[in-house]
Amino acid sequence: EKAPCSVGILVSRFVHQRDSPLRLAMIFLGGNDDREALCLANRAAKDSSVNLVVYHITTNNKDEIQDVDTMLDHAMLKDAKKECSNLKTVIHKEIIVEDGAQISSILRQMIDEHDFFIVGRRHGIVCPQTKGLQGWSEFSELGLIGDFLASTDLECKSSVLVVQQQQLFH
Numbered sequence: 001e002k003a004p005c006s007v008g009i010l011v012s013r014f015v016h017q018r019d020s021p022l023r024l025a026m027i028f029l030g031g032n033d034d035r036e037a038l039c040l041a042n043r044a045a046k047d048s049s050v051n052l053v054v055y056h057i058t059t060n061n062k063d064e065i066q067d068v069d070t071m072l073d074h075a076m077l078k079d080a081k082k083e084c085s086n087l088k089t090v091i092h093k094e095i096i097v098e099d100g101a102q103i104s105s106i107l108r109q110m111i112d113e114h115d116f117f118i119v120g121r122r123h124g125i126v127c128p129q130t131k132g133l134q135g136w137s138e139f140s141e142l143g144l145i146g147d148f149l150a151s152t153d154l155e156c157k158s159s160v161l162v163v164q165q166q167q168l169f170h
Contacts, residue, residue: 011160025114030073033120036165100132121164
């Protein structure tokens with residue numbers, strides 16, 4: 001809760017075979033932790049044996065308030081696309097959802113497509129994309145998306161890295 005630096009929790013399930021590319025997914029909903037996770041994913045993508053898909057999961061809400069965090073999210077995603085534009089192993093996809101039920105369905109569909117997921121913890125952030133997932137969360141230290149992917153009920157064989165950026169203010 002009060003880590004003096006950025007931290008990550010790894011749920012290790014997948015053993016990477018050196019002769020095949022690592023299929024890495026980064027789930028981006030927004031916020032400090034997701035921006036930190038995106039930095040790690042971009043760093044990993046510079047390895048030619050890594051295929052990265054960045055999923056920007058957003059809502060169709062055009063009335064969304066453009067606060068500082070939202071502007072930082074958009075700038076970070078734009079910079080990430082630009083930084084990796086010359087890499088053929090990086091794909092950015094935007095997925096529009098309405099609630100947690102829709103995102104859980106999408107995550108269920110993608111678990112077999114990836115060997116490794118990087119997600120932000122997103123501690124304390126409530127948003128339409130995760131509405132309804134709070135009631136199912138077992139381990140708050142993994143955040144809603146990390147907890148969902150790590151759940152034994154999902155039967156996900158992929159490893160999951162949950163990232164929390166250093167919290168300067170409490």
